[in-house]
Amino acid sequence: EKVHISTPSKDYPVFIEKEAIGQLESFLKDSNREVSKILIITDYNVGDLYLSKLENSLSSFDVTHYVVPNGEEAKTFEIYYSCLSYALEQKLDRKSYILALGGGAVGDLAGFVAATYMRGIPFIQIPTTILAHDSAVGGKVAINHPLGKNMIGAFYQPEAVFFDLNFLKSLPLVEKRSGFAEVIKHGLIQDFSFYEWLNKNITSLETLTDEQISFFLKTGINIKGAIVKEDEKENGIRRFLNFGHTLGHAIEAEAGYGKISHGEAVMIGMVYALQLSKAVTNLSFNMDHFKGWLSELGYQITVPSYLDPKKLLARMKQDKKSIKQKVTFVLLEEIGQPMIKELCDELILEELEHLYTYSG
Ligand code: NAD
Ligand code: ZN
Numbered sequence: 001e002k003v004h005i006s007t008p009s010k011d012y013p014v015f016i017e018k019e020a021i022g023q024l025e026s027f028l029k030d031s032n033r034e035v036s037k038i039l040i041i042t043d044y045n046v047g048d049l050y051l052s053k054l055e056n057s058l059s060s061f062d063v064t065h066y067v068v069p070n071g072e073e074a075k076t077f078e079i080y081y082s083c084l085s086y087a088l089e090q091k092l093d094r095k096s097y098i099l100a101l102g103g104g105a106v107g108d109l110a111g112f113v114a115a116t117y118m119r120g121i122p123f124i125q126i127p128t129t130i131l132a133h134d135s136a137v138g139g140k141v142a143i144n145h146p147l148g149k150n151m152i153g154a155f156y157q158p159e160a161v162f163f164d165l166n167f168l169k170s171l172p173l174v175e176k177r178s179g180f181a182e183v184i185k186h187g188l189i190q191d192f193s194f195y196e197w198l199n200k201n202i203t204s205l206e207t208l209t210d211e212q213i214s215f216f217l218k219t220g221i222n223i224k225g226a227i228v229k230e231d232e233k234e235n236g237i238r239r240f241l242n243f244g245h246t247l248g249h250a251i252e253a254e255a256g257y258g259k260i261s262h263g264e265a266v267m268i269g270m271v272y273a274l275q276l277s278k279a280v281t282n283l284s285f286n287m288d289h290f291k292g293w294l295s296e297l298g299y300q301i302t303v304p305s306y307l308d309p310k311k312l313l314a315r316m317k318q319d320k321k322s323i324k325q326k327v328t329f330v331l332l333e334e335i336g337q338p339m340i341k342e343l344c345d346e347l348i349l350e351e352l353e354h355l356y357t358y359s360g
Contacts, residue, residue: 001218005137005225007232010157014137014225016218018210020164021057021126027160028061034095039087040065041110042101043074046128049170054101054126064090072257074105075143077152083113097159098123103175104135104262108150111141115156125158128167130179131263133217134186134241136161138228148318149253155233163217165210176205177298178263181244185270186220189243190227192336194219205297240338243330244270247352250315254307267299268355275351277331280341284334302355309352313345 003014015023028035038061042051047067055063066086068074087098098121100110107125114123125136142153171179180202187195194216201212224241231238248269252260271291277283294301303312316327326342333339 001214003218003221003225005157005161005221006229007139007157009139009155009232010159012158012160014161014163014221016163016165016214016221018165020162021054024054024124024126024162025058025060027162028058028097035061035097036093036095037061037090038063038097038099039090039092040099040101041068041083041106041113042066043068043070043103043106045070046102046106046167050101050128050167054099068106068109071103071105072144074109075150077143077145080109080113080143083109084117087113087117092117092121094118094121096121099126100124100136100158101126101128102132103127103129104132107132107136108140108142108153111139111156111158112143112153115141115154120156122159123156125161126167127161127163129171129175130168130213130217131175131182133163133179133220134182134224136163137221137224138238138241139232149249149257165213168213173205173298174261174264176208178261180205180216180297181263181267181270181299183216183220185241185243185266186223188270188274188332188335189240189330189338190223190336191219192334194223195335199293203293203296239340240330243332243338244268244273246316246319246327246329247272247312249319250312251303251307253315254311255304260304264299267294268301268303271301272351272355273329273331275354276329276343276347277333279347279351280343281331281333281339283332285332302357303352305356309349309356312352313348316348 001016005012044067066083068079098110098114100107111123114121127136139155139157141156142150145151187198227238244266248266251265251268291301317325328340328342330338331341
């Protein structure tokens with residue numbers, strides 16, 4: 001299975017299948033490419049599991065690797081700097097490729113290294129999480145600053161994305177839940193029938209089949225690709241991808257990064273955004289049914305009681321998408337029809353209170 005992403009700055013293929021990396025070597029040997037050296041950036045978890053397999057599949061190239069800490073710990077200035085040092089020591093040049101083997105954290109870091117090393121060298125995403133169907137496509141790459149997540153970054157598209165379904169087998173349940181939230185997001189903001197398919201067919205994240213995974217990854221990537229094609233640099237409709245993220249980011253930050261996974265925080269944020277939509281637009285949507293499904297999938301859909309609503313509001317105002325202290329939300333007029341709306345603090349707080357106790 002192959003999806004094509006086209007953006008103003010680059011067109012590239014996304015391969016989604018078992019043994020997708022089997023096609024990587026021939027992709028790199030394409031006569032249009034000259035590959036002087038390959039640097040694989042991965043984290044300890046993923047490196048232990050899949051690095052040797054990937055290196056073996058690239059035996060005809062000059063390959064080296066650099067292993068970074070797992071998860072968010074990889075997206076620091078220090079690790080970024082150490083990757084650049086390693087690349088310089090290894091004498092990577094402008095014909096060298098960086099391969100990101102891992103989840104969104106490794107992809108964001110390695111992409112930013114590639115974007116800035118010698119003003120930009122080619123890179124390839126080899127995502128190993130469900131969440132990375134979102135992060136590996138679209139070209140946003142970044143590291144964190146102690147004062148804010150993803151604050152230092154670039155728009156830099158990969159040469160290709162190789163989604164090898166075999167790599168997802170070892171993904172812990174909590175990571176599946178995190179990534180699947182973004183899949184649901186893609187359905188809710190853009191494609192009602194896809195949302196309905198998910199709702200009907202995915203009743204457990206423990207028993208996902210390869211066919212189901214490849215279908216929802218492909219569909220999610222197509223949706224994201226269509227949005228990024230229209231608005232690569234996020235001046236307009238790309239903002240719709242932030243559905244659920246205004247509160248989601250605030251929850252992640254306020255709880256402390258890593259306490260609640262990105263997708264699980266976004267899921268609470270989506271429940272919230274749907275609730276706000278009902279209050280503001282005429283969205284007709286069965287919330288009780290939705291929440292029941294989410295509970296079945298293992299999502300926690302209330303805000304943890306240790307998080308203060310006023311502090312969450314203050315966090316939402318700091319969001320880099322908020323302008324002049326006003327909080328802007330992505331709401332839905334209908335499933336598949338997003339809109340942007342600035343809301344007043346009173347409504348934000350009032351609806352937030354409803355999220356602290358489960359009903360549904
Ligand atoms: P991650 O990269 O931190 O991976 C989560 C954990 O799973 C890590 O501990 C990792 O080592 C482990 N892991 C990864 N693949 C595995 C596998 N196949 N088997 C076993 N363990 C595995 O997290 P993520 O959820 O993939 O990505 C989150 C990051 O993505 C955040 O930093 C977020 O900011 C970023 N993000 C970026 C974009 C974008 O557009 N660039 C979009 C969404 C999220
Ligand atoms: Zn997200």
